[in-house]
Amino acid sequence: MTASEKKFLKSVGSNIAKLRREKGLSQLDVCAEIKMEKPNLSSIENGRQNVTSLTLLKIAKAINVDVKEFFEF
Amino acid sequence: MTASEKKFLKSVGSNIAKLRREKGLSQLDVCAEIKMEKPNLSSIENGRQNVTSLTLLKIAKAINVDVKEFFEF
DNA sequence: CAAAGGGTTATGATATATAATAACTATTAT
């Protein structure tokens, strides 16, 4: 994994976290809705995971945003 | 995989294919640049693959678009 | 005709995302 790829995943993760907080939701709230364990969401929000499209879709639905917002830099 | 998830992947794939063609690139052109085999890109463009963020990033760079464009429905 | 270019389908091996659990830190409330 290159440095720019790491940056990219970090950006995606922090976008998710930012949007989630803006909606007043905790990681646990989101996890409950999409049946994900909180360590896994944490790992995604911290950019340690090369998250798949469908996982992004689930998260986006749970926090009521469009997936594309995760890629607005 | 639910029906709406299938639809979502189909949409992402056809967005990729559409943007690629608009740039006048063949699957092989893109594959050469990102060192991917053409059956795999075909599979992504046809929505048969739950493509990861980094793969989307590579494809986006190769066709010179933003990843978010893959998620404009 | 055959060859080439663009794309698809099937399949197997390997790398890794996801699912899950436990243990930890930090902050806030009782």
Added chain:
DNA sequence: ATAATAGTTATTATATATCATAACCCTTTG
């Protein structure tokens, strides 16, 4: 002080994305 809430880190098992090859369809060109 301790319980609860929110988030992180580490780790393992399982599911699956990626990588890779071969064989195929179509259309176009020599």
